Amino acid sequence: MGFQLSLKKLALGAMAALMLVACSHIGLAYRNLDVIIPWSLSDYLDMNRAQKGLFNERLQENLRWHCTTQLPLYLAWLDKVRALAASGQATDEQLQALTVDANQAITAIAKEITPSTVELLQELDDGQVADLQKSLARDMQDRREKFLAPPLAEQISDRADRMEKRLTPWLGKLSDQQERRVQQWSASLGTQNNEWLANRANWQEQFISAVQQRHAVGFPQRIARLLQDRGSFWTPRYRQVYADTERAARQLLIDLLQESTPQQRQRLVDKIDEVHREFTALDCLKGVSTAAQALQ
Structure with a gap:
């Protein structure tokens, strides 16, 4: 499981941090249950042996897919972030474009893990639910x-302290x-915590209701x-708060x-270069590079 654990750490930890560097609030979704259910399900309940076996099998498949198809895209994304960092200048349009890329990456992950999520959740008994x-x-x-x-x-x-630490x-x-x-940034968000948690609570209620059926x-x-399609569950108020936050x-x-x-x-x-090296050092990514070179 060494490869899986190292990739999981990079995929969830580094990407969340990188989204912060790009100032894309959507990056926080990497730490939210609604995106990484198969990768975090074991944190919320005890699984039996068969379920753990299925979980680990699907986890390996998801991470292999993530490494071979998504990390090459992240490397290109990193190059864009690096260019802005080196210049010390960024426009709102440039950051919005990076956010679009981030949203596309998260959507791809959500689509990929949906079958695993369905399969794992259908294996739960009433007590586990x-x-x-x-x-x-x-x-x-x-x-x-x-x-x-x-x-x-x-x-x-x-909130300001957390941002400074990041x-x-x-x-x-x-x-x-x-x-x-x-x-000033933190003060401008005001009572954003209220809307964020109310929205999260609404999603969790919808999720549990679905799992019960x-x-x-x-x-x-x-x-x-x-x-x-998480946005379809947002309230009009949260939709505005989310846009203002971004x-x-x-x-x-x-x-x-x-x-x-x-x-600085x-x-x-x-x-950024350090993260780039960590990504490119992964064995699965090396395999992709080798295959690509062979086709040239």
């Missing part, structure tokens, strides 16, 4: 306590001006919609790049 529902409820309660319980001023401060490995220590800009004729179609994130990156020092830009380029 009940446990899954409880686990998701606990997860939601934990999120509410962390993100909603504190006063709004504390939510804003915490940015520091890529840019190094932020300047006072950059820190103030991050604080996992043997019904229309179950595969319901799961496909939940995974591949717009604010893009402007934040534009400003941070403009205010960056040569040392070099650090960012070096970190």
Whole structure:
């Protein structure tokens, strides 16, 4: 499982971080259950031996597909991000184009894992479904306590702190001006946590409702919609909040790049190059490169 675990770490961790660098809020979907059900299902319930075997088999297939078909696209995407990082300049149009690429990558993953998701969920018994529902409820309660319980001023401060912690490995220590800009960004989002969690709770309710009817004729179609067309479950309010959040994130990156020092830009380029090397070092990707060369 060494290959699978290393690829999973890169695919979920590095891509989430890279989406942050591109200031695409959609990158957070890599950490959301509605995109990576087959990769995170085992975190929410106990599986029997047969289910674990099926899970590992499908996981291997999904990761092999991900490495051989998606990572080459990520390398090209990284080249675009690197060019912006090196220049220290970015336009809103350029970042929107990167977001479109990110959305396409996530849609491809959602479509690929849908059959595995359906198959795995149909293998659950009633007790496991009940446990899954409880686990998701606990997860939601934990999120509410962390993100909603504190006063709004504390939510804003915490959000800024989280952003700074995500940015520091890529840019190094932020300047006072950059820190103030991050604080302004966080304040501009206001009560965004409320809409985000309300939307997530709505999706989880729809998901559990579908799983409870996992043997019904229309179950595969319901799961496909939940995974591949998440926006259809958004409320009009969340749809506007989401658009505003992405717009604010893009402007934040534009400003941070403009205010960056040569040392920060070099650090960012070096970190992107490091991820590029990690991707290209994967054995499955080497196989793709070898095959491509043989066809030339």
